Amino acid sequence: CADDGASPIADTTASSSDTSSGSNTVADTSAGPTSTSEDPSAGSSESSSTGAAPEPYPDPADWGPNNGPGGPAVPFDEADLYVTCSYLTGQGTDIDHHNLVVMFDGYLVLPWAPEFSSGGLTFFDVSDPCNPMAVGTGTSASMRETHALGFFEVGEKWYAVTNYKEAGLLQSTGGIGFWDVTDTAAPSMVTEMELPGFLYPDAYARVTLSVFWQAPYVYAAGADNGVYVIDASDPLAPELVTTYAFEPTLRAGGIQVIGNVLIVTAAEGPRTVMLDVTVPGAPQPLPGGDFELLDNVDVSREAYFSNLAGGFMYYAVKNGGGGLLVYDIRDPSAPVYAGQFDSGGNGGYVFVKDDLAFVGESDFAGIYDVADPAAITQITTMLLEGDLDTATPIGNMVALAVDEGSVVDQATALAPYTTEVDTTPPRVTWSVPDDGATGLGATSRIGVTTSEMIDPKSAFAGSVRVYEKDVDQAVGRVDGHISVQENVINFAPVGVFTPGTTYVFELPAGGIVDYNGNAIEEAFAIEFTVAG
Numbered sequence: 001c002a003d004d005g006a007s008p009i010a011d012t013t014a015s016s017s018d019t020s021s022g023s024n025t026v027a028d029t030s031a032g033p034t035s036t037s038e039d040p041s042a043g044s045s046e047s048s049s050t051g052a053a054p055e056p057y058p059d060p061a062d063w064g065p066n067n068g069p070g071g072p073a074v075p076f077d078e079a080d081l082y083v084t085c086s087y088l089t090g091q092g093t094d095i096d097h098h099n100l101v102v103m104f105d106g107y108l109v110l111p112w113a114p115e116f117s118s119g120g121l122t123f124f125d126v127s128d129p130c131n132p133m134a135v136g137t138g139t140s141a142s143m144r145e146t147h148a149l150g151f152f153e154v155g156e157k158w159y160a161v162t163n164y165k166e167a168g169l170l171q172s173t174g175g176i177g178f179w180d181v182t183d184t185a186a187p188s189m190v191t192e193m194e195l196p197g198f199l200y201p202d203a204y205a206r207v208t209l210s211v212f213w214q215a216p217y218v219y220a221a222g223a224d225n226g227v228y229v230i231d232a233s234d235p236l237a238p239e240l241v242t243t244y245a246f247e248p249t250l251r252a253g254g255i256q257v258i259g260n261v262l263i264v265t266a267a268e269g270p271r272t273v274m275l276d277v278t279v280p281g282a283p284q285p286l287p288g289g290d291f292e293l294l295d296n297v298d299v300s301r302e303a304y305f306s307n308l309a310g311g312f313m314y315y316a317v318k319n320g321g322g323g324l325l326v327y328d329i330r331d332p333s334a335p336v337y338a339g340q341f342d343s344g345g346n347g348g349y350v351f352v353k354d355d356l357a358f359v360g361e362s363d364f365a366g367i368y369d370v371a372d373p374a375a376i377t378q379i380t381t382m383l384l385e386g387d388l389d390t391a392t393p394i395g396n397m398v399a400l401a402v403d404e405g406s407v408v409d410q411a412t413a414l415a416p417y418t419t420e421v422d423t424t425p426p427r428v429t430w431s432v433p434d435d436g437a438t439g440l441g442a443t444s445r446i447g448v449t450t451s452e453m454i455d456p457k458s459a460f461a462g463s464v465r466v467y468e469k470d471v472d473q474a475v476g477r478v479d480g481h482i483s484v485q486e487n488v489i490n491f492a493p494v495g496v497f498t499p500g501t502t503y504v505f506e507l508p509a510g511g512i513v514d515y516n517g518n519a520i521e522e523a524f525a526i527e528f529t530v531a532g
Contacts, residue, residue: 054474058462060511061519066457067184068106068135069127071395071515076416082382085130088399088412090122091137096411098401100349100392102149102486103515104160104456105184107135108394110412111146115203117165117174119143123184129397129414138187141167143177145403147305147349148255150213150485151456152232157182158457159235161218163208164192165200174198175228176211176220178235193238197225204251209267210305214257214445214490215483217241217280221252227264229280241281246273254306258447258488259432260440261286261332265306268318270294272306274332278441288333293325295340301325304389309352309487310429310449312338312373316347316359323366324350324359326373330430339373343381348389352487353452354424356417358391358398365391365400367417384413393452395422395516422516426450428507428524435526442496442530446505448489455513456484463511466491469502469527478503499532 089096090112097114108126113119120139124132144165151160157180164177175195181187199206210221213232220228226245232238246252246264253267262275262283274289293301293315303315303325311330317323322345326338345361352358355371356379364381365388382391386402396418402411430449433440446466459482468476481492489512497503506525513519 054472055477056474057465057477058460060463060508062462063458063460063511066106066455068123068125070106070517071103071126071422072129072397073127073421073516074129075421076396076419078419080416081419082380082415082417084384084400084413084415086132086414087410088122088124088132088414089409090120091134092120092139093118094120096386096406096408097145097403098406098411099145099147099390099403100149100351100401101394101399101412102392102453103394104151104181105158107184108132108399109149109160111143111149111162112411113143113145113163115145116169116200117142117144117167117171119145121160121162121179121181121187123187126394126397126414129395129416132414136183136185136187138179138189140177140189142192143189144174144208148210148212148485150211150218150483151181152213152215152235152481152483154233154235159190160187161211161213161232161235163211164189165198165207166192169201172198172200174200175208176218176230176238178232178238191236191238193230195220195222195225195228195240196243197222204267209253210255212255212257212485213483214447214485215481215492219255219257219262221255221264223251223253223267224249225252226250227252227255227262227275227283229283242283244275244283253304256308256485256488257445257490258308258430258449259445259490261432261447263308263313263329265303265313265315268302268304270300270302272313272327272335274329278444286332289335291327291335293327294337295320295325296337304347305349307350307352308449310451314350314352314357314370316350316361317342318347322346322361324357324368324370324376326370326376328373339370339376341368341376341378343378349391351392353393356393358393360389360391360401362387362389364388365398367391367398380417382415384410386411393417396420422514423518425518425521426452426454426512426514427520427522431505431526433526433528436528438529439531440497440528442499442532443493444497444528444530446491446528448507448524450487450489450512452514453486454484454489455515455517458511458513459484459489463507464489464491465506465508466493466503467506469504497530499530502527502529
């Protein structure tokens with residue numbers, strides 16, 4: 001049954017048992033017939049009102065603390081803005097091939113690896129961003145260039161997922177790799193997962209380009225091979241659930257999942273496809289969700305990579321003048337052009353924080369005011385020697401990164417873009433499903449985007465809640481997998497939602513925090529009703 005709201009969700013209720021992989025990271029085998037977890041100890045996600053004892057939620061702030069100090073904590077003068085004050089480099093075999101950075105456990109994470117593999121993860125204390133201190137490095141001969149990092153807790157351990165390729169220039173085996181990052185002083189790759197169809201040395205056609213962890217599943221963009229869906233309930237023994245191939249072929253580059261919507265964008269192409277993953281093991285096309293990027297005069301534009309923020313897709317344009325192209329996908333069945341800015345660049349990657357978009361454009365990086373997508377303005381451009389493809393906002397700093405042609409040990413540079421330390425709390429900018437949606441499948445996921453990247457550890461049972469409406473939360477609470485990747489928070493039920501029941505998804509005030517520890521100030525809640 002199609003839902004009555006704007007959320008593209010069908011009633012796809014599954015009927016298999018649930019499984020557990022430890023603590024609060026229980027694997028959901030009800031969400032797909034090919035899921036392979038084996039521990040049958042977990043109950044369904046039906047509420048405690050079915051007979052279990054009430055279980056009050058933890059306080060929303062009782063998630064921490066992190067081991068590291070958090071984001072940049074130094075103010076700057078106006079004269080300091082956009083000027084590099086430090087550089088980041090990996091250890092050992094780092095050949096200065098860098099991309100994005102994120103933060104985990106209060107430290108900045110620098111993934112470093114070329115296309116042909118041999119790299120690592122280095123963690124930095126950037127509380128004084130002009131004097132960053134490396135606190136731990138893990139290396140792997142099989143880590144491949146990574147354009148996204150997902151994190152998830154299983155049992156008492158935290159894991160990250162990256163790209164992987166068997167070591168050696170002539171090796172063609174690859175897929176994804178899982179890192180144990182529980183101890184940020186000594187991260188280590190613990191699992192190398194081969195995915196079918198991977199073929200190197202072509203760096204774009206049949207390799208893994210990016211990953212997204214919507215627990216307990218990892219979705220991997222496999223270029224011309226399509227999308228891989230992996231059950232990562234146990235990161236030490238992940239299992240391939242299915243591969244979704246696009247017709248005609250889509251070179252899957254960027255990949256993100258929010259709620260039941262999987263968004264795949266072409267690498268160096270004009271196409272975007274959205275899929276319904278209510279049942280993760282059986283992705284289905286969303287009507288109207290396959291579209292071509294057209295600019296304001298209906299000219300097709302190729303994007304290198306893209307990102308999701310607040311119900312809008314932001315594309316780093318590769319051809320026809322570069323810059324930024326924005327599409328409104330709040331109704332996934334009818335994506336519409338929202339705005340653009342032609343910069344003369346050659347786009348790489350894009351990230352959005354608050355009302356600013358940060359775009360690496362090869363010869364420069366641009367910062368854009370996107371408060372009104374129909375009237376985008378360029379605030380400034382920044383330079384770093386090399387192929388400047390990435391600019392990532394972290395607090396009041398931007399991390400510029402080049403993946404070729406760098407000055408030795410200067411492939412990532414930190415520079416302030418605002419004078420004050422970031423004290424602005426995150427806010428929710430979009431939800432899937434919409435508030436009041438009905439007819440949802442019993443295996444649905446619930447997701448939101450936020451105005452900036454979220455500390456993964458701060459999203460837990462106390463700060464991300466789902467419970468039956470009009471029932472005491474301690475009685476009606478639903479256990480689930482809670483995961484964060486960049487600015488997307490997802491909740492997946494451990495089992496299945498009860499048919500015909502209305503639920504509340506809530507982010508209470510004082511719970512989730514951004515990289516600087518600023519907690520959400522305004523509680524957010526939506527209601528949704530399951531079909532049946």
